[in-house]
Amino acid sequence: MNSITIKEFYQDILGESCPDINQFLTDNIHKDVGHFNVFDISEIAKTCTSKTGVPYNKRTYYKISLISGQNRVEYADKTVVIDDCAVLFASPKIPYNYTHLRTDQSGHFCVFTKDFLPASKIGLELDNLPVFSPQSDFVYQISTEQYQKFEAVFLKMHEEIQSDYIYKYDLLRNYLMELIHFGQKLKPILPVENIKTAASRTTTLFIELLERQFPIENISQILKLKTPADFAGILGVHINHLNRVLKDTTGKTTGEIIGSRIFREAKILLTQTSWNVSEIAFTLGFEEVAHFSNFFKKYGNQSPQHFRELAIV
Known part of the structure; x- marks a missing residue:
């Protein structure tokens, strides 16, 4: 089982034909805020070198995926078949893969490093958040209405990451926390x-x-x-x-x-x-x-x- 780095993730997404992957990461990884990026699944499917899904590996980054389509997700010793809409919260602690059962895939996902949401900014370690703990449900099948709520946040992320707003990463961090809180609401949390x-x-x-x-x-x-x-x-x-x-x-x-x-x-x-x-x-x-x-x-x-x-x- 390999550990996939953020660089290897981009190589898979952009392909070896990307003119200079190192320069791309240098331009996009902000040492003062960590790394964050957001993608449209239907657009990525046109260029991604992995056409069938995501291989079973451990990642060194975090990923939140909003999926519309039929997929099979395998993590730990569990297998979940997604019939339509789902949201997936992936962390470096849980190896996983998902396989496309149909080619018509849509949705969004964002990737980020631990430095993007440090404990100093959210009050606790990222791995202690319920959706990223080893005991989390990892993947949640959701309704169309819930899908639209998640998608509204992703659309704001797409718009903001293209902007020239000087504080855009602070705003993107808030949008990311909004997704996390939406996810944590999908399952009751024990009272404080x-x-x-x-x-x-x-x-x-x-x-x-x-x-x-x-x-x-x-x-x-x-x-x-x-x-x-x-x-x-x-x-x-x-x-x-x-x-x-x-x-x-x-x-x-x-x-x-x-x-x-x-x-x-x-x-x-x-x-x-x-x-x-x-x-x-x-x-x-x-x-x-x-x-x-x-x-x-x-x-x-x-x-x-x-x-x-x-x-x-």
């Missing part, structure tokens, strides 16, 4: 008073530590935190306290949450890489392949090799 409880803070920190280890991108990347004791030690709490808190807030024990996340990553690696089973076992923290096989059978009722064979078929 609940989020601030000690139990919720512990749960949030635990999930952040767990998710920070993923995705596994190469065979030298080995899972470091893999037991309840590992996490309790980092969080500075007793293992029984951590287990009780997670059971109260999520309904699952510490071991169940860790095991479920490792199992999900194992399925991704078995289907999205050519690594052998022993290499996958090693990166996920199993010293013996047999231990990994027993673990996988416990969660998936089949061996890793059998799962891979069925997935390929």
Whole structure:
């Protein structure tokens, strides 16, 4: 699995025929505001070198896509088929791809770097926003009315980025936050008073530590935190306290949450890489392949090799 940079993104969009991709980025990446750009999907389809969709890779940039058309989106171990209208919130933490099921695609998307929306300007880290967290729904199928609401903001972005207004990037940042808030309204968010409880803070920190280890991108990347004791030690709490808190807030024990996340990553690696089973076992923290096989059978009722064979078929 590769990490696609903003430069490689433009190479795919503009093609190798672009006279000078480095000069293009130099002219368009503003070091004082980060990088932002907005595109019309139907126009990009005429020149984009990737005609069938977006390959399964990790990106180093963020992307919000408003899609009208039939597509299949794959992320983590989930697959969603989009029948008509959808909005997708992509972050560097979640590898994904989507495949066009029909050629008549329309909509808009914007790309931006983390520097464009720094914590100092929005009050918290970008990855802590619900739509960009690893627990988000990632892709939301929306109604025609909701599509029109999102599109109205994208049209303002298109107009503004072409303007000579000296503060246009401040205005574009506001439009971007408007899209994010629209997205967060698509699913209820827990009240602030609940989020601030000690139990919720512990749960949030635990999930952040767990998710920070993923995705596994190469065979030298080995899972470091893999037991309840590992996490309790980092969080500075007793293992029984951590287990009780997670059971109260999520309904699952510490071991169940860790095991479920490792199992999900194992399925991704078995289907999205050519690594052998022993290499996958090693990166996920199993010293013996047999231990990994027993673990996988416990969660998936089949061996890793059998799962891979069925997935390929």
